[in-house]
Amino acid sequence: MSILEGSSILVTGGTGSFGKAFISRILSDLGPRRVVIYSRDELKQYEARQLLGDDPRLRWFIGDIRDEHRLRRAMHDIDYVVHAAALKQVDTAEYNPFEFVRTNIIGSQNVIEASIDAGVKKVVALSTDKASSPLNLYGATKLAADKLFQSGNHYAAGYTTRFSVVRYGNVMGSRGSVVPFFRGLAERGESLPITDERMTRFWITLPQAVQFVIDSFDQMNGGELYVPRIPSTRILDIAEAVAPGAPRHIVGIRPGEKLHEEMISGDDSRRTIRAGDRYIVLPTIADWGFVMPDGEPVADGFAYQSDSNDEWLSVEEIRALVDGMR
Template structure:
């Protein structure tokens, strides 16, 4: 079943949305998602201030120019490995989007200690600092590679997912609540294969495909931002939210990028899967569908902080799991071409 491209631009948040007029901090705020979220916040949420927390001064400088030094933005150089710096940055913050992470699969296979320090210990720092600072809600970004992980990156992100979900136990007698959103590959994100393929095609080179059978999930940046905004509005704490998004064959994506290029099978890289998964069979036992099938929610197993099952949720089918090769909606090469041409 092929899904045609529809209007994927962000909708303005309702006047009652909790982020409206708030003080928001974004870790990893100079990344692709961070910049897209900041743009949405400035355009639609009338924030009191948005704090950009990241460790690279050059990227902060470039992002300041991108937003023309908007006076609602604040700039904190800092690493999530540094809990003291997080405490300072979180003063009087209402809501946190946690997007900071080390993300390259092959890099993680060769630098495991660094990935653990940032993705695991850094996540613990964010949880503890947010509780101490009295932050109201935190949404952490995850990845499909955290479901049934086979690589170091995925294992660190699964651990981070658990840290945020179970962090609600530590925050039970406080106001702070944590939730996680998990999604697949993002079009237009930094590190995407798409610009590399375009450059190779312009030089007349063959495009390397990591196994012609590979399938992946695909989400646009506006969809990812909207998902986080929606999660802040509906979360009680402890939810792991997954979008119902299309799959695609990696071969079709390559053909959408460069229709005339020759494709070469170069094999899977270290730690890479043939097909990705966003909800494992075990997680599927706790999954429900909300908003007419727009999102799945994996509800918490041990909600000792007072979580109540979602009233409008529908249970998934027995034995459900969400994998890119078993999906019920797909993008073909023409759909992917339209997504790329839309620039989102």
């Protein structure tokens, strides 16, 4: 039984790929009392209504996480919060850096403030592999947000609210994923653009990401940064799985893009333990009554990177996952 059962839940960025999958899952399996979908785009809310229907447990809030007053109103009588709202396009961030700061950093602090004031019990914030040893502005803003949420437990030490972070890699089939992009090009008979033949990525499915977040709510005490143990893929294997035999051409790595992904750096590994299906990166300072989770320290020099991962998806396994998304 999950702590989310029978509770009141708010999802920022609730009309994104993760938000819709998470809300659909908890409505069908966890019996929440109320679910607040908080997002700033009325068209996406309209489209989400078509998908989720007029379930009486749903509440629809138009609002931006930059607006702390609106967040406070939306969080009235909320037990748990999933913070999924963010600006995410790497190249867009390089051209509009302060907009990403305002949403991903200042907006995250607004979520922290509003959650504490509303008496929310637990908050899980979604991070990204790009927050580990960030190379681009987007990753830097998400690293700052991760630090805010872990340190938010100091800020809320005299209150009931606790904060943790979930960090994972690419979500197969999400909006902006390479899978639907490659598939669309192949259906039109066009060549697939490959950034670099050596490129590798971590890979997780939407249902896996949703379950990981649900499990994190049940396990967290506040301050943990959870990283799932997931397989890696090669970009050439993804192309072959999605569009066998399709022509390809090399376009080069985009500004701010990494050849291989990293979810835990070598420096952070000194504060990392392995526990079942996940790694847990512990907070640097934890004097709010942090409860040490069970687990084994990772080996000296460990870094969780997509090119040195010990688990890989084959072309056949990728194709089976992709076909299951249709």
